[in-house]
Every structure is written in structure tokens, then in C-alpha cells.
Amino acid sequence: MIGWEFPPAKTGGLGTHCYELVKNLSNKGIHVSLLIPKRTENVKHNIPNVEIIEVGSVAINPYNSVRPEGNIFEKGYGWNFFEEVKAFNKKCVEIAKKKAFDIIHCHDWMTINAGIELKKTMSKPLVFTVHSTEYDRTAHIYPMNFIVDIEKRGLEEADMIITVSEGMKKQLMERYNADQSKITVIYNGIDSSKYFGLTKKDSNGTVLFLGRLTNQKGPYFFMHTAKKVLEKKKNVTFVMAGQGEQMPEMIKMAIDLKIINNFIFTGYLSEEEILRAYSTADVYVMPSVAEPFGITALEAIASGTPVIVSKNAGVAEKIAHCFKVDFWDTHEMANQIIGLLKYSVLKECMRRNSYKEIRNFGWDKVAEKTIEVYRRAL
Amino acid sequence: MTSVCFYFQVHQPMRLNKFSVFTKNSPYFDDNRNREYFERVSRKCYIPTNKILLDLINEFDGKFKIAFSLTGVFIEQCKKFAPEVLESFKELAKTGNVEFLNETYYHSLAALFSEKEFKEQTKLHKKAIKDLFGQNPKVFRNTEAMYSNNIARLVESFGYKGIITEGHESILGWRSPNYLYTPNNCNNISALLRNYKLSDDIGFRFSAKWWEGYPLTADKYASWLSKCEGQCANIFIDYETFGEHQWEDTGIFSFLKYLPSEVFKYSNLDFKTPSEIIKLNRPVGIIDVPNTISWADIQRDTSAWLENEMQKLAFEQMAGLEKYIKKNPELMHIWRLLQTSDHFYYMCTKWFADGDVHKYFNPYNSPYDAFINYMNILQDLKLKLGLNEDR
Numbered sequence: 001m002i003g004w005e006f007p008p009a010k011t012g013g014l015g016t017h018c019y020e021l022v023k024n025l026s027n028k029g030i031h032v033s034l035l036i037p038k039r040t041e042n043v044k045h046n047i048p049n050v051e052i053i054e055v056g057s058v059a060i061n062p063y064n065s066v067r068p069e070g071n072i073f074e075k076g077y078g079w080n081f082f083e084e085v086k087a088f089n090k091k092c093v094e095i096a097k098k099k100a101f102d103i104i105h106c107h108d109w110m111t112i113n114a115g116i117e118l119k120k121t122m123s124k125p126l127v128f129t130v131h132s133t134e135y136d137r138t139a140h141i142y143p144m145n146f147i148v149d150i151e152k153r154g155l156e157e158a159d160m161i162i163t164v165s166e167g168m169k170k171q172l173m174e175r176y177n178a179d180q181s182k183i184t185v186i187y188n189g190i191d192s193s194k195y196f197g198l199t200k201k202d203s204n205g206t207v208l209f210l211g212r213l214t215n216q217k218g219p220y221f222f223m224h225t226a227k228k229v230l231e232k233k234k235n236v237t238f239v240m241a242g243q244g245e246q247m248p249e250m251i252k253m254a255i256d257l258k259i260i261n262n263f264i265f266t267g268y269l270s271e272e273e274i275l276r277a278y279s280t281a282d283v284y285v286m287p288s289v290a291e292p293f294g295i296t297a298l299e300a301i302a303s304g305t306p307v308i309v310s311k312n313a314g315v316a317e318k319i320a321h322c323f324k325v326d327f328w329d330t331h332e333m334a335n336q337i338i339g340l341l342k343y344s345v346l347k348e349c350m351r352r353n354s355y356k357e358i359r360n361f362g363w364d365k366v367a368e369k370t371i372e373v374y375r376r377a378l
Numbered sequence: 379m380t381s382v383c384f385y386f387q388v389h390q391p392m393r394l395n396k397f398s399v400f401t402k403n404s405p406y407f408d409d410n411r412n413r414e415y416f417e418r419v420s421r422k423c424y425i426p427t428n429k430i431l432l433d434l435i436n437e438f439d440g441k442f443k444i445a446f447s448l449t450g451v452f453i454e455q456c457k458k459f460a461p462e463v464l465e466s467f468k469e470l471a472k473t474g475n476v477e478f479l480n481e482t483y484y485h486s487l488a489a490l491f492s493e494k495e496f497k498e499q500t501k502l503h504k505k506a507i508k509d510l511f512g513q514n515p516k517v518f519r520n521t522e523a524m525y526s527n528n529i530a531r532l533v534e535s536f537g538y539k540g541i542i543t544e545g546h547e548s549i550l551g552w553r554s555p556n557y558l559y560t561p562n563n564c565n566n567i568s569a570l571l572r573n574y575k576l577s578d579d580i581g582f583r584f585s586a587k588w589w590e591g592y593p594l595t596a597d598k599y600a601s602w603l604s605k606c607e608g609q610c611a612n613i614f615i616d617y618e619t620f621g622e623h624q625w626e627d628t629g630i631f632s633f634l635k636y637l638p639s640e641v642f643k644y645s646n647l648d649f650k651t652p653s654e655i656i657k658l659n660r661p662v663g664i665i666d667v668p669n670t671i672s673w674a675d676i677q678r679d680t681s682a683w684l685e686n687e688m689q690k691l692a693f694e695q696m697a698g699l700e701k702y703i704k705k706n707p708e709l710m711h712i713w714r715l716l717q718t719s720d721h722f723y724y725m726c727t728k729w730f731a732d733g734d735v736h737k738y739f740n741p742y743n744s745p746y747d748a749f750i751n752y753m754n755i756l757q758d759l760k761l762k763l764g765l766n767e768d769r
Contacts, residue, residue, distance in 0.1 A: 345687035
């Protein structure tokens with residue numbers, strides 16, 4: 001298996017997915033060699049049957065993507081990043097060639113070139129999980145064609161494709177012409193034992209946003225929603241948790257909208273701080289412009305917090321007990337937030353019912369379904 | 379002789395407008411959507427089914443009989459959106475073979491919060507039926523067949539001779555629903571119990587391919603009716619079953635067209651209306667129902683409307699306005715329209731995730747959206763009544 005991140009390094013659903021997947025595959029007796037880029041913090045794990053090989057050194061992550069006008073390589077990814085990706089893929093091929101395995105499993109475009117190469121030289125079937133596409137990551141604003149091309153080639157070469165939602169499957173078929181018969185939808189899971197669950201303190205009027213501050217995650221819409229909520233209801237605190245290129249812009253916007261006194265920008269949060277942020281919030285809002293799945297919504301629910309999610313998020317396909325809203329409809333989002341803050345019965349009904357729903361989201365089931373895909377690929 | 383007793387419930391709620399916390403000076407009811415629904419159901423159900431029934435009554439020379447209950451909310455919309463439908467009901471009334479029942483004008487849960495409201499809404503409905511069809515109904519059907527000892531006693535005190543409810547095991551035990559029963563502590567009123575098996579065979583299972591009775595034909599159904607022992611077989615279903623819940627291509631209309639002639643092939647069967655059955659038969663026992671039952675869901679209780687905390691809060695807040703509304707009679711009608719049971723049904727969270735029947739009838743994305751919308755409207759009404767806003 002070739003991945004991109006692994007705890008403690010984590011910027012998106014891919015890292016969580018890879019960690020839980022190899023752990024649960026291991027529980028089912030599958031041996032995994034996982035190749036991932038070396039980070040500043042070393043990976044520590046004690047999962048049996050799993051060997052983690054840290055390859056080279058890549059310091060930049062694919063989500064730090066500012067799309068400047070003019071030379072696209074000046075900021076964001078930068079030359080260095082693409083060179084690193086290339087080097088990583090090359091290294092992965094060299095290492096994997098010396099190993100015995102039955103299946104190659106890649107996650108997203110950063111790893112697929114190595115997968116394609118290995119499939120050719122080793123004649124083993126290739127499984128490709130798409131967690132997000134270039135269109136998602138850029139919120140459809142200036143997607144880089146050469147990344148789209150890599151994704152396209154990966155989808156063509158892969159024997160089996162896994163996506164994290166029906167919406168993503170549709171996108172792959174429509175935008176990438178992917179072969180429907182190869183695609184299996186496997187929704188992400190949640191290990192709810194890590195989170196605080198339904199035990200909760202009284203309401204303190206906190207609304208949480210948690211994610212990278214980039215176009216994709218819709219912080220702009222959260223900001224405008226906050227403005228509308230505050231027109232109707234005074235003592236509400238908006239927490240914008242996470243980092244990203246739009247942080248300065250968001251702070252400026254909060255000042256311009258005269259709502260800065262109701263805002264907390266947390267910057268980077270540790271795992272433990274994230275757990276507390278989820279648990280103390282009265283409502284979690286995920287106004288993503290593009291969201292193939294949206295694990296954070298499950299994490300909030302596992303923390304006993306009701307959620308408002310963007311209609312187009314993959315998680316909205318599977319969770320019934322939440323608010324689903326168009327990301328641009330700040331008016332409706334504000335209406336829902338005020339409802340949740342005003343009526344504790346609404347909040348209670350929703351968080352209890354959604355908490356019941358996530359019982360069906362075990363990672364063991366994700367592993368089972370993935371093994372089923374491996375069987376079909378072999 | 380077992381009498382087949384058909385009673386059809388005819389109702390369309392007045393669906394609410396999208397009403398956010400920011401909405402101001404906007405009507406509460408969504409006329410466009412209500413018109414759209416009404417016209418569609420008229421086309422698919424009311425007009426063709428009324429025609430079939432009128433033809434059948436004429437064809438069998440008075441031997442085919444039916445009963446209806448039209449809610450006041452339905453009648454109002456009918457006048458506004460499809461007067462020709464109301465005319466066709468009047469045509470049916472003129473045959474003398476159609477009995478109209480009474481219920482609360484607003485298809486409300488009034489019986490669950492105020493005797494006074496319950497009585498007034500019943501009176502309003504009585505007047506509406508009298509004005510339209512010239513009948514003085516003798517049989518009462520409470521919203522969704524909600525029934526308890528207490529409700530039966532009240533309805534008796536209003537002067538009704540019969541009351542309709544669900545013939546469920548929880549109140550009958552081993553006894554058959556095909557007889558009249560006397561409500562506990564009542565003397566002058568009989569309960570007509572719905573034969574839910576035979577009713578649901580048409581209402582729910584008619585087009586269900588998994589069902590061993592499928593396909594249901596008129597001759598098959600008539601043979602089941604002929605095997606019914608008792609005074610009556612009470613087939614009580616939503617009128618929208620014909621053409622709306624069961625689409626035309628399921629064969630529901632031809633089933634209805636051929637049913638009377640198939641029934642008349644059996645010498646032990648005839649058709650009677652609810653008040654005829656009460657006049658001709660004596661109750662065989664007493665039913666004792668301390669807690670309210672209904673004909674809804676598997677539970678047959680009030681949980682479709684008043685189970686979760688949102689439903690309870692919305693209901694309490696609505697009911698709590700009664701004393702303020704009296705001083706503002708111009709808002710009375712609106713307040714009562716907000717009592718229609720459907721508004722609370724939309725907030726039901728039972729099985730919401732499974733996408734079952736609740737969802738099919740729900741104009742909202744979720745019970746949570748339904749709750750917020752209702753509360754926002756109630757809030758607006760409170761402001762109009764000069765009451766303070768919730769914090």
C-alpha cells in the first residue's frame with residue numbers, strides 16, 4: 001500500500017483512512033507494507049502484520065495550495081513539491097520491487113504513478129482509492145491540468161477503484177470518464193471510542209468550523225453566516241479552527257464585518273484540543289464547497305454535537321439526522337444555527353439520533369469491503 | 379349477513395411556507411405548493427374516483443353505499459383550488475347512498491389538549507357538512523382515528539351515535555373487529571372498529587409484489603370478505619389510496635370498479651354505511667381504552683405526532699396560545715390551521731433514516747427542518763399576539 005500521511009502527521013481524511021484501514025486489515029489477518037513519505041515526526045505504531053516504511057523526505061503537503069495568478073509555481077506547491085512527489089514515487093517503486101505482495105493499493109494522485117509502474121513491472125493488480133480529486137481540492141478554481149491527467153491515467157490503469165461517496169463516483173465517471181464497473185463506494189468510518197460521546201456540558205453558544213482555511217472548505221460562507229446569526233442573536237461565539245492560506249483574509253473579513261469580538265481563530269490544534277473543540281461546541285458547521293466525504297462531521301457527531309453539512313458532502317448521503325444545506329445559502333445556515341441554539345430539544349433530538357446512526361460506521365466494515373475489492377481485483 | 383362498510387378519509391393539509399428566523403410579513407401557508415398538490419391529487423384521485431363511485435351507485439340501484447369524511451381544511455382548499463371536485467362530492471351526496479362523517483374541522487389534535495377546542499372544531503365541521511351536503515352526521519371520526527375512553531365520552535356528549543377507531547388487538551384481545559362495541563362508561567354511542575387487515579390489504583399492500591395476496595383482484599377480495607364473520611367488515615382507508623398512493627397503473631381503479639359486482643355474488647354480503655350499521659345492530663361488548671390509540675404506524679398510538687421532544691415542545695407552545703387567541707379572534711383561524719396533525723407528523727423522527735412512509739409524505743428535507751419552520755411561524759404569531767419572543 002502506498003499512502004501519503006499517517007498519524008501523527010495528518011491534514012485530511014486520507015491519513016485517518018490509511019491508519020484505520022491498515023489497522024483493521026491487520027485484524028483480519030492481512031499483511032500490509034505501507035510506504036509513506038518521511039515527515040519531521042516519526043511514525044510510531046504497534047500494529048501487528050503491518051510494516052511501515054518511511055520514504056525520503058517530503059515537507060510540503062498537497063493541500064497548501066494557493067493558486068496565484070501568473071506563475072502557478074511561485075507559491076503553494078512549488079517546484080520542490082512536485083520534484084519530491086516524483087522522487088517519492090520513484091523510491092517507492094525501487095523499494096516495493098524487492099518485496100513480495102499480491103495487491104498494490106494507492107491513495108490519491110500523489111502515489112498513483114508508483115502504482116502504475118509497479119503494476120507494469122510486477123504484474124500485480126492495482127487498486128486506487130480516490131479520497132479527493134484536483135477539482136475538489138481547488139474548489140473547481142484553476143485545477144492543475146497535469147494533476148488531473150495523473151488522476152485520469154490512474155483511473156484508467158487501476159483494476160479496481162474505491163471512492164468515498166456516491167457523489168465522488170459520479171464525479172469520476174462524468175469528469176474522468178472512469179469505468180463504472182470498476183468503482184466501489186466505501187464510505188469512511190469512525191472509531192467513536194476516541195471521542196467524548198453524548199456526555200456534554202450545558203450550552204455556551206459556540207459554533208464550530210474545523211478544517212483547512214481554503215476555498216474548498218468554505219470558511220468564507222461560515223463568516224457570512226456568522227454575521228447573519230449575530231444580527232439576530234448576540235452572545236454567540238464562532239470558533240474557526242484550523243490553518244490555511246485564507247487565515248489572514250478571514251481575520252480581515254471578521255474585522256470588516258465587525259464580528260471579530262465574537263470570533264476565535266485557533267490556528268493549529270492538537271488531537272486533544274480537537275476533541276475538546278468538538279465536544280464543547282453547540283453545533284458543528286461544515287460549509288464545504290467540495291467535500292468527497294467529510295470525516296469531521298462524523299467526528300463531531302461522535303462528540304455529541306449536532307452537525308450542519310453541505311448538501312454535496314459525501315457524508316450527507318449517509319447521515320440522515322443532520323441539517324443539509326447549500327454551502328452558499330448563508331441565510332438558511334444562519335436559520336438552522338439559530339434554531340439549534342434557541343431550542344435545546346432540537347439539539348438534543350438531533351445529536352442523540354445522529355449518534356445512533358454512526359454505529360453503522362465501523363472501520364472494520366470499511367476493511368471488510370476493501371478486502372472484497374481486493375478479492376475481485378485478484 | 380355481514381355488511382361491508384367503506385369509509386374514505388379525505389384530507390389535504392395546508393402546508394406551510396418556508397419561514398426562516400429572518401422572514402417578515404410573509405404568509406404562513408404556501409398557496410402555490412398547496413395548489414400544486416391539490417390539483418395533482420384531484421387529477422389523479424378525486425375526480426376519477428368520484429366518477430367511478432357515482433357510476434357504481436347508479437349501476438347498482440342504491441345497493442352500493444359508502445361513507446366519507448372530508449376535513450374542513452380539505453373543503454377550504456377544494457373551494458379555492460378545485461371547485462369542480464366539490465361539485466362531484468355534492469353529486470355523490472345527492473344519490474342518498476353516501477354518508478358524511480364528522481371530525482375536527484382542522485384535522486387537529488384538539489382532543490389531546492382542550493375539550494373546548496375539540497368541541498368548537500367539531501361544531502365548525504358539523505356546520506360545514508350541513509351547509510355543503512345537507513346532512514347531520516351521526517358518526518364521528520377523530521383525527522387519525524385517535525380514540526380513548528375520554529374521547530368517546532366527549533363525543534357521546536356531543537350527541538353522536540357512533541365513533542370510529544382502530545380495531546387493534548391491544549384493545550380487542552381475542553375479540554373480532556367485525557362487531558359493534560360500547561365504549562367504556564358510555565350508553566348511547568357505539569364504536570365501529572376498522573378491520574385493519576382487510577383495510578391495509580388495499581391501502582398498503584395492494585401493489586406489494588412481496589405479498590402472498592398479490593395481485594389483489596376484486597373476486598379474490600370479495601371471497602375474503604365473504605369469509606368474514608360478524609356484523610360488519612369495516613374498510614376504512616385514506617381516499618388518496620386510489621390513484622395517488624396506489625397509482626393508476628397498479629390496477630387500483632379496475633379493482634374498485636369490479637368490487638361491488640363481485641361482492642354481490644355472495645348472498646351473505648351487502649353494503650351499509652356506518653350509521654345504518656349502528657341502527658341495525660347491537661354492540662356485543664365493551665372496549666376499555668385508557669390511553670389514546672390511533673390508526674397510525676405499527677404502534678397505533680400518538681407517537682407519530684407527539685413522541686419526540688421537538689413535537690412535544692411545538693405542540694405545547696401552540697396549545698399554550700389558546701388563552702391569548704381568544705382576545706384576537708382574527709388570528710383564530712390561522713392558529714387552528716397550525717393545529718393540523720400533519721405539521722407534527724413532519725417532525726417525527728421514528729425510522730426517519732430508513733426513508734419509510736413518513737418521508738414519502740413529508741415536504742421537508744428532515745424532521746428538524748420541519749420543526750424550525752413551524753417554530754419560526756409560531757414565533758411570528760406570538761409577536762402578532764403581543765407576546766415576547768423566545769430567547
